[in-house]
Amino acid sequence: MHINQNFDSGNIIVKSIQENSVQLEIRDDTNSEFKQWFHFNANAEVGSDIRFSILNAADCSYEKGWENYQVAASYDGDYWFRVETNYENKQLVFSHKFETNSVYFAYFAPYSYQRHQKLIHSAQCEANCSHLVLGETVEGRNIDLLLIGDSAKKPIWITARQHPGETMAEWCAEGMIEQLLDEDNAIAQKLLRSYCFYIIPNMNPDGSVHGNLRSNFAGANLNREWQEPSKEKSPEVFYVRGMMQKTGVEAYLDLHGDEGLPYVFVAGSEGNPSYTETIKHLETSFSDNLKAINPDFQTEFGYPKDEPGQSNLTIASNWVGENFDCLALTLEMPFKDNANLPNKETGWSPSRSYMLGGSLLAALYQTLN
Incomplete structure (x- = not known):
């Protein structure tokens, strides 16, 4: 498993990667305390079923924004679909089974x-x-x-x-x-x-x-x-x-x-x-x-x-x-x-x-x- 956010509108901090579990945090806006946007790429073996947890979701600018929210995902960067997401124990948690090696995840479909x-x-x-x-x-x-x-x-x-x-x-x-x-x-x-x-x-x-x-x-x-x-x-x-x-x-x-x-x-x-x-x-x-x-x-x-x-x-x-x-x-x-x-x-x-x-x-x- 590899996580990357070093691209246009990328935002994520990797805290730990285990076999089928990834712990993440969203970083602050530049020179500001606002935070909620995230956008990153994950690479894994096809068929991997990975659980992602955003640990500081409760500290984000709009905690109520996580209620009944579903993470956006895309394999090609053009078509974006939603993945099953839950806000539990003050963490935003979502799982995904990889159909290709790489997938993008974001708060909403990016506009580059x-x-x-x-x-x-x-x-x-x-x-x-x-x-x-x-x-x-x-x-x-x-x-x-x-x-x-x-x-x-x-x-x-x-x-x-x-x-x-x-x-x-x-x-x-x-x-x-x-x-x-x-x-x-x-x-x-x-x-x-x-x-x-x-x-x-x-x-x-x-x-x-x-x-x-x-x-x-x-x-x-x-x-x-x-x-x-x-x-x-x-x-x-x-x-x-x-x-x-x-x-x-x-x-x-x-x-x-x-x-x-x-x-x-x-x-x-x-x-x-x-x-x-x-x-x-x-x-x-x-x-x-x-x-x-x-x-x-x-x-x-x-x-x-x-x-x-x-x-x-x-x-x-x-x-x-x-x-x-x-x-x-x-x-x-x-x-x-x-x-x-x-x-x-x-x-x-x-x-x-x-x-x-x-x-x-x-x-x-x-x-x-």
């Missing part, structure tokens, strides 16, 4: 930095798409923006993966981008007659590469940096926010994943000081439209609503909604499965995240028109 770069460079080849570099991250990686449509038209902003371990967010953004670039997609073409899309598929490439859950390389939680970002600690937010102030924002979606809740849902800006009946109507309309378009979305379960005037303006969607008086929502997808429409083999998956991206466009079209 290589795939991110391919997405950016493929998109820019389309006639109505431009690639802008807004600045550099703490470690010097590009902060990539895809501008789709005519910049003279009303701006819709989409950000994804402020929290790098929430890879479903970039899978969702990819689905949205590819639908927008499809000349045969009537909804996309109709939207682009009135709107221009500014899409950041990965707000946190440093954290993504390092296998972090929530932090950038400096240890900042980007979705708590929107009121006072800095070039030193949170340049990713500093440059994106600066671009928003130049373009304005007509509508905004911030794409995320939630560790605990097994549902797709949105969080609105009802706690903002300037919240109005108009914004409330837009939020309700968007939710109703998305629920009608894609049954994966629901409105029964979600976060508690903020009291009037009590929103946290360091959060992206609250800051954007307050400063631009627009529809601004945080969209959450599960790390687990969708409890309303479960798929035992894959759980919530890249393909469902991707398809949701297209549904978001349809909901925006219905709501804004």
